[in-house]
Amino acid sequence: GAGVSQSPSNKVTEKGKDVELRCDPISGHTALYWYRQSLGQGLEFLIYFQGNSAPDKSGLPSDRFSAERTGGSVSTLTIQRTQQEDSAVYLCASSSEGSKPVLSRETQYFGPGTRLLVL
């Protein structure tokens, strides 16, 4: 398909383990975003990539969270030493250009998310 894809769709892990979440953006989209949505909460921004660089990491909640993007395409969000409060849906989005003031280019398209449960 042509949309944003994420894997795995569901992940159950034990407290203290590391997890890796993957996002494949829409082909050609230069901007990639990670958000998370906890139960009953709104979407919370985590990190934004423009190409392979991350000009805004302000939303990462702690140094246990990190993300990288290679080849201007796939991104991986890593959570080290997971805690129960990390349980959430992790959503990835992409857009054709992140910072230009043109609405069509700013539109972010979301993947289906990874549901993470930390026991």
Added chain:
Amino acid sequence: RKEVEQDPGPFNVPEGATVAFNCTYSNSASQSFFWYRQDCRKEPKLLMSVYSSGNEDGRFTAQLNRASQYISLLIRDSKLSDSATYLCVVHLSGGGKLIFGQGTELSVKP
């Protein structure tokens, strides 16, 4: 104060009703505005962008008042399929991230 605030839900309306959602934002550097729709256990999907002049897409009308930092969404002749959570979303100038409101849940009943 939250950066984007929406009417608390849920809104329970009969089919055919007109329903209005309101949203306020606190950052005057906000540049672009959107309404997204999120169905239960699904990802958010863009419903419509919001322009200063107001814009309409079928049964949906969005309005923006920059002076009051206020955004609205009007749904006319509501359908059962309109049941979802509606997210007010703001994009700040100079950056890529979207700021989401908490969402307003709409339930359209037969």
